[in-house]
Amino acid sequence: MKNLREMDGVSLPVHRVSTGLGEGEEEIRWTVKCPNSHHVVDLETCEGCPHLEHIQQEAAGPQRLLCHAEAFSPAPLPGEGNELLLPPQLEHTRVDELMTQDVYCVGEEMLAEELAELFATRKVSGVPVLDEDERLVGVVSRADLLRASTEEKDTPRLHPERAGATACELMNAAPVVVREGTTVPQAAAVMADANVHRVLVVSSEDRVVGVLSAMDVVRWLAALSLGDKASHTS
Template identity: 45%
Template sequence: MHHRTVEELMTRDVVRARRDTSFKELARLLEENDVTAVPVVDEMDRPIGVVSEADLLRKSADQADPSGLTPVPHLEAWERAKAEGARAEELMSAPAVCARPGWTVVEAARLMEVQHVKRLPVVDEADRLVGIVARADLLRIFLRRDEAIREEINRDLLRGTLLLDPRDVTADVRDGRVTLSGIVEFKSQIPVVEQLCRGVDGVVSVSGDLTFRTDDGREAPTGT
């Protein structure tokens, strides 16, 4: 099976900021390039942080409402420091949480989930910025055609990896939902087949009614 990598999905032409990029220049970069965040890089083009719309909006949130109707929200010390910042290095979220080009979609998605971030700068072996990958990029694997998913499961997985007879087990795919049908030799193979199918890029769910010839989960009778 071929898992799509971050390198295949990332944006290569990355809009970036420097440490001393001003607040207004950051706002202009986001607006003119239609992006919601930009990585901040050092002199060696290595990401040191990320500035997002949320980081910039802290400045507006920290301002008093002229009408006096909306109270100024309580901010932690670090949030207030950001709200008062004027340059990228003062406004950015740091350190930058980065990915590698060879990572799979699963690896990138898990890091985003654990770190609670919406995008990852992508760096090479020298930690230089080579791309950026966002949640929307990772979701593109679910746009794979059903025919491509079906072919990968039936040909590469069921026949190639598991060596199952095409007359015994087949997979149908509709809207990314995989339905397995047929019979396997041992009962213990069923969860293995289902789990491997779930790992195919673009699969939304796996269901079916696989049966088995031998129940290898039952204990052998003991002698007397």
């Protein structure tokens, strides 16, 4: 058997999960998708793995790591119950292959005023809310705390009744989520049923590991379509 360090490695991107705690404080969790387990894990888990070769550090934090696992197994196919008659590539692609892994979250105690500023500066429509154990407990949206503008040029402002409220008090405690390993068609069905344009992807421990949007699915389908056309013309 080859020594691990003699085998070709794979370079994996490191992703950032940021959680705003209010008053300018922020916690950062670095994650990477393990090529063997096919789950998103905390980078500190990789630091104790014998297959780890190197973590590339830059001023902004860890960027990539080189992994020398003995074998990179393919992702397991989803279980029975998906009755959609789709080509295998469509039927079995998992959400963790398409989702955005760099996610910004907030803590339960972040105030409405800080949330309003967050929505304005980051141009997002909603953020996941995490408890002190970094587990998902809800989602706060712009509509939960902002008063609609009367004119197009007006910037939406914090609703007076929301002033001083915390994320925990404002959030929707039943966010639309899918589990890591869910197939893209299943996730699309969840979005359609809930009439939403994005879903949070969570691990078995209810930790946020990514976000999948309808646009992610559309881009993926477009890329597949272009690839099929290219193969038929070549």
